[in-house]
Amino acid sequence: MSSIISREELRALPLIQQPSYPDRRALDRTIDSLEKLPPLVFAGECDDLRLKLADVADGKAFLLQGGDCAETFEAVTAENIKRKLLVQLSMAVVMTYAAQVPVVKVGRIAGQYAKPRSKDTETRGDVTLPAYRGDAINGFDFTPEARVHNPKRLLDVYTSSAATLNLVRAFVKGGFADLRGVHSWNSAFVRDSEVEAEYEDLANEISRALAFMVACGVQDDSLDTVDFYASHEALLLEYERALTRVDSRSQELYGCSGHMLWIGERTRQLDGAHVELLRRVRNPLGIKLGPTTTPEQAIALADRLDPDRVPGRITFIARMGAGKVRDVLPGVIAGVEATGRKVAWVCDPMHGNTFEAANGYKTRSFADVVDEVNGFFDVHEQLGTWPGGLHVELTGDDVTECVGGVNRLSEDDLASRYETVCDPRLNRNQSLELAFTVAKRLRSGRLRRVNPVQQFDAKEL
Numbered sequence: 001m002s003s004i005i006s007r008e009e010l011r012a013l014p015l016i017q018q019p020s021y022p023d024r025r026a027l028d029r030t031i032d033s034l035e036k037l038p039p040l041v042f043a044g045e046c047d048d049l050r051l052k053l054a055d056v057a058d059g060k061a062f063l064l065q066g067g068d069c070a071e072t073f074e075a076v077t078a079e080n081i082k083r084k085l086l087v088q089l090s091m092a093v094v095m096t097y098a099a100q101v102p103v104v105k106v107g108r109i110a111g112q113y114a115k116p117r118s119k120d121t122e123t124r125g126d127v128t129l130p131a132y133r134g135d136a137i138n139g140f141d142f143t144p145e146a147r148v149h150n151p152k153r154l155l156d157v158y159t160s161s162a163a164t165l166n167l168v169r170a171f172v173k174g175g176f177a178d179l180r181g182v183h184s185w186n187s188a189f190v191r192d193s194e195v196e197a198e199y200e201d202l203a204n205e206i207s208r209a210l211a212f213m214v215a216c217g218v219q220d221d222s223l224d225t226v227d228f229y230a231s232h233e234a235l236l237l238e239y240e241r242a243l244t245r246v247d248s249r250s251q252e253l254y255g256c257s258g259h260m261l262w263i264g265e266r267t268r269q270l271d272g273a274h275v276e277l278l279r280r281v282r283n284p285l286g287i288k289l290g291p292t293t294t295p296e297q298a299i300a301l302a303d304r305l306d307p308d309r310v311p312g313r314i315t316f317i318a319r320m321g322a323g324k325v326r327d328v329l330p331g332v333i334a335g336v337e338a339t340g341r342k343v344a345w346v347c348d349p350m351h352g353n354t355f356e357a358a359n360g361y362k363t364r365s366f367a368d369v370v371d372e373v374n375g376f377f378d379v380h381e382q383l384g385t386w387p388g389g390l391h392v393e394l395t396g397d398d399v400t401e402c403v404g405g406v407n408r409l410s411e412d413d414l415a416s417r418y419e420t421v422c423d424p425r426l427n428r429n430q431s432l433e434l435a436f437t438v439a440k441r442l443r444s445g446r447l448r449r450v451n452p453v454q455q456f457d458a459k460e461l
């Protein structure tokens with residue numbers, strides 16, 4: 001059984017991508033407060049998600065993990081939370097119905113407030129200031145005051161995450177996610193594209209199928225609610241350590257800041273502090289794998305973080321880029337599979353496909369995103385392994401941050417609604433379009449070999 005790492009032990013480890021607080025005593029006071037606060041999630045919920053991810057690893061379910069690149073405190077409003085949920089529920093229903101595979105729903109939500117950055121500073125004209133590292137650390141405004149690293153923000157992360165989780169739980173358990181409302185999930189938006197028409201057709205089909213079930217006397221309460229889990233990058237070691245708790249049932253440790261925690265591409269060093277912290281907790285873990293990943297690295301990470309090979313513990317999130325996925329991913333998958341270990345393989349088609357547009361906006365092309373997703377499916381088809389899921393930066397809003405997609409956004413369009421504080425997200429239409437792309441690949445691939453009726457579980461809709 002693992003023990004909670006002490007503050008001193010943690011601070012002695014090789015730390016990267018961490019804030020540099022000018023006032024260490026203020027940090028300690030904040031950590032004292034966080035340690036006393038209740039956990040944000042219950043260990044049993046983390047176990048439930050781990051079991052569902054074991055099904056993903058086993059080829060029996062598909063993971064949809066999505067949300068903002070960086071959440072902000074300002075955006076914690078009922079309307080924003082509702083829209084984030086709606087886009088993910090809509091995507092999940094597209095994939096579930098079209099592909100007839102249960103979709104495990106996990107948000108990049110209620111904790112995604114810290115960002116690793118390529119550079120410590122940002123320069124505008126002749127002014128250079130600390131880079132914005134997420135609301136957990138400093139402010140987005142380009143002023144010296146806002147950019148100071150302030151530990152008190154960690155308490156705002158806690159309260160914002162708690163408020164978000166509270167509403168998410170109320171929505172998904174309180175009738176908002178009732179499948180019979182599938183039409184209304186998108187009705188708040190103007191219907192202006194082919195992808196929305198495609199969604200409307202699918203919603204009609206689902207409504208007819210439900211009416212048919214009712215006519216046959218099938219009344220299933222499990223259609224009323226869904227399970228929706230929270231995840232974020234466990235980047236801020238002081239915060240994650242302070243929210244580590246002992247589960248009273250099992251005496252095991254859990255990271256209680258979110259159900260699923262992931263380790264980023266920049267902080268997955270085998271002997272680094274992030275791996276050390278997360279190896280001690282029992283949550284399901286994501287590990288980002290970029291284009292330089294070797295099979296040996298992936299195997300070593302899995303062995304270190306999951307020596308007991310607990311089903312559902314490890315999700316490898318490949319973010320290799322459209323140009324590399326077909327070359328690099330097969331060796332990594334083959335290497336890990338050859339050890340006999342079962343992990344969930346998930347595609348993040350965002351982080352390997354970022355570029356700067358001619359007008360200076362950081363963007364991604366929807367065509368590259370689709371190409372990486374297709375590459376991911378191609379690789380799994382060739383290897384006979386299960387393409388277990390999708391990890392995307394997205395929003396339910398009609399922003400203009402990624403070029404292309406059904407509305408054919410150009411680089412000139414980016415300025416009109418570029419709202420992300422870090423990386424560009426798919427907007428609502430691009431997200432739905434991607435869901436249809438994935439659904440088609442799922443339907444035409446692995447599902448040819450299984451009996452869809454055996455896979456169908458109404459609870460997972």
Ligand SMILES: O=C[C@H](O)[C@H](O)COP(=O)(O)O
Pocket residue numbers: 069115116117118119351422423
């Ligand atoms: O989301 C991922 C990283 O935080 C982000 O891509 C870093 O962006 P940068 O290269 O602009 O620092």
Ligand SMILES: C=C(OP(=O)(O)O)C(=O)O
Pocket residue numbers: 069116233263264265266288289319351
């Ligand atoms: C920083 C992120 O990704 P990566 O570690 O893959 O760059 C992220 O998903 O927010």
